[in-house]
Amino acid sequence: MPLTPDDVAHVALLARIGLSVDEQERLRAQLEAILDHIRALDAVGIEGVRETAQVTGLVNVWREDSARPSIGAEAALRNAPETDGQYFVVGAIQE
Numbered sequence: 354m355p356l357t358p359d360d361v362a363h364v365a366l367l368a369r370i371g372l373s374v375d376e377q378e379r380l381r382a383q384l385e386a387i388l389d390h391i392r393a394l395d396a397v398g399i400e401g402v403r404e405t406a407q408v409t410g411l412v413n414v415w416r417e418d419s420a421r422p423s424i425g426a427e428a429a430l431r432n433a434p435e436t437d438g439q440y441f442v443v444g445a446i447q448e
Contacts (some may be wrong), residue, residue: 356381356388371447 356398361381372380426439435442 356385369446 355438358377358381361372361377361384364384365377366382430436430439430441
């Protein structure tokens with residue numbers, strides 16, 4: 354079932370992003386390609402294959418957690434283009 358422009362507009366709304374008509378069409382084609390790949394994976398027979406969380410021999414690579422002092426608001430805001438006291442000022446995502 355092909356994606357409609359309304360489907361793409363709905364996904365964009367859920368993601369809180371504004372898209373032009375050209376962007377919606379470009380993303381519709383890209384999302385359709387992704388769904389085609391998923392459909393191809395659905396066709397692969399997996400009966401009798403054990404579930405795995407990791408297929409390689411990856412081991413835990415986390416470092417020990419240790420408490421350290423933070424850099425503080427002044428240092429964090431030092432290179433910000435715009436601040437309001439102790440806060441970053443950012444633009445709206447959608448108009």
